Amino acid sequence: MIIEPDNSSSPSLWKGQALHLAGLVLLLAVAAFIWSLIGKPSPREFWIAIVFPILHQVWVWAAWRLELRSSAICRSVGFPAFLWVFFLLFAGRFVTLTWLAVLDQGSLGLTPMILGSTDINPSSTWALRDD
Helix, strand or coil: CCCCCCCCCCCCCCCCHHHHHHHHHHHHHHHHHHHHHCCCCCHHHHHHHHHHHHHHHHHHHHHHHHHHHHCHHHHHCCHHHHHHHHHHHHHHHHHHHHHHHHHCCCCCCCCCCCCCCCCCCCCCCCCCCCC
């Protein structure tokens, strides 16, 4: 026996999303502006690292809104498939951010003193020392 969901209390797919879209556009504009201030390093990697969290949030939003409205996820791909995509996108957030951090290491030009080191020589290595 299949129990049909009660759609009378679940929100529509687009209800309340205008504010979220406006916030996303504003945050993307701020990120692009700040990125331009530091010389636009690693453009492809930067935007990939920005897009992964957005894709993850859109996946969660769409999947759960559709699930609340009509059980579309469980009836089409199933909950295990939803979890696979969810965790792939979730892990992708950290992988792309780490990838960008490694490629862009040192681009801010912070001196070691700012980062807590007593060595003022900017050409020194960032490795931990015993002295």
